[in-house]
Amino acid sequence: MPSSAAHDIPRPEHPRPQLVRADWLNLNGQWQFEIDAADSGLERGLRERELAATITVPFAPESELSGLGHTDFMEAVWYRRTVTIPPAWAGRRTLLHFGAVDHDATVWVNGVEVARHRGGFSPFTADLSDVARPGEDATIVVRARDPRHGPQARGKQSTRYGNYECLYTRTTGIWQTVWLEPVPDVHLRRPRITPEVAASAFTVVTPLSANRPGTSVRVTVSDGNGPVATATARADVDLTPSLRLQLPEDRVRLWEPGEGFLYDVRIELLDAGGAVTDAVDSYAGLRSIAIDGKRVLINGRPVFQRLVLDQGYYPDGLMTAPTDAALLRDIELAMAAGFNGARLHQKVFEERFLHHADRLGYLVWGEFGDWGAFDGREQQPTASFVTQWLEVLERDHSHPSIIGWCPLNETSQVIGDQVTQLDDVTRGMFLATKLADPTRPVIDASGYSHRVPETDIYDSHNYEQEPAAFAGQVRGLDRDRPYVNTAGDRPVPRPAVLRQRVRRHLVEPRAGRHRPGRGPRRLLGLRSARARRGGVPRPLRRADRCAAGRPGHVRLLLHAAHRRLPGGERHLPLRPHGQARRRARPRGPVAAGRRRTLTRRRRRRLVPMVAVQRRRGHRGALAEPFLSVLSDHHAEPLTW
Known part of the structure; x- marks a missing residue:
């Protein structure tokens, strides 16, 4: 992009520093914009007409920097901008790049759909060659759908109107740089540069848009003193040429933590006569990663992260x-x-x-x-x-x-x-x-x-906020005894013992009046309908508690459904795998016998427990429940 234009737009720097061509055009700045609250814009003609407002790209409409600051939900949003493809790009194809659009994007150029993409974190590209040539206008229309409900990779974006807990204001639509780039018909795509410290070498895999007879790829690695290594490979035999560049011993310098030494990498595509038809600039660092027991090694040396x-x-x-x-x-x-x-x-x-x-x-x-x-x-x-x-x-x-x-x-x-x-x-x-x-x-x-x-x-994850308590929990690190997530007094097993898994939940209670005598510090036993008094499970009997500590037992977490305690805390009442929610109690002599049978089975096989404890030092009385079910491993397999 011409440097003279850089100061006129936000985020003017090249958005893809490991694949840089000399010619490109940054499209950040003012775009037409309109909120499509019910996602009916296509039916209402938003694709064809001018839009009602403006927005500053690449900032999302929820942000202040976009010029809008609209933080309510938006099922869909529309963007529109007309640009002239530079005439100097004649003879090359024009690519339209989006760094990221949240979440489902459809792109039209001059009324023709050129791309659709799902996902708010990854880039995508549209080829405009068949709809707009250099010197012509290209009207770009983007619709971004961002539904509130349903599974979607949102990250920390809130599904409520406001921020809560560790979830924040949403991002809808374009939120990274949009730009145009000219490329030849046969061009280089994103390379994969892999360092090999043991061999003092780089392997460079160079995908191409097509293979043509007589073409080749040349890669040059340089440092501040000039070229270090060069390799050439045919580009008309293998679908994706791969090159290995061996570095001379006296020019080897590792990429280290705190010292990010980088080699410059130049990748060129040559025609049959040896002329350069496409070239990109990149860079690479020579470093290795390995694991030795519980230690992560960088360049063969342990690094505490x-x-x-x-x-x-x-x-x-x-x-x-x-x-x-x-x-x-x-x-x-x-x-x-x-x-x-x-x-x-x-x-x-x-x-x-x-x-x-x-x-x-x-x-x-x-x-x-x-x-x-x-x-x-x-x-x-x-x-x-x-x-x-x-x-x-x-x-x-x-x-x-x-x-x-x-x-x-x-x-x-x-x-x-x-x-x-x-x-x-x-x-x-x-x-x-x-x-x-x-x-x-x-x-x-x-x-x-x-x-x-x-x-x-x-x-493992540790949310302890008291420094002294945290120090006590991790003090075994120097003795090769790292902190491990636990449920109650038992460690969460390693993944090789998946059938004996116990998980821990962190939940934040909602505001609500707490009734004395029904506090979250009580140990609650959830067994049968007859064991409940006024909707509150009675404490476990002494025999049950003794059985809980008997040797030869393992902890299993069963299916659970959220339920709210009177004070607003949540706990997870447990039920055996496959058992439906509690229905109305059956009546009559047959039903009574059936209830006795179910009660005996539960008493013999399961002793469910739910313990909810308040964590000190947290506003809102953050509750940290743990759940476990005890089952005799001699009685039946641990899989349910």
């Missing part, structure tokens, strides 16, 4: 940083505070952030914004979660700052006898990640939600 949990929200731009300098400042502040990296939490950060992390040697874990799949009973992630995550892996593979992947976070759900949708998607995302990138460790689902036994790292 002091990571900040970065959620990437800005007061005025929401998920979009107001400036490139704001991205850099977040990293510099974290490093000044003593952190050496970040877990990029429930959001796929824009590439400019990763670029600064690459330059500064800032360690990051890449994570998908998967929250939004819980329907009130169970997790329902869809196939699009896998699709979007693969697009993210393709975009970010070559960033040396990323040292691990985390597809899912705290997708806590009971593991029962039936294979669930969450089981399928969790394993699918884990396997897809390992296949797409075998060079980095993968956490299947962070926190107390592991479902894949072969996950590379088993992590």
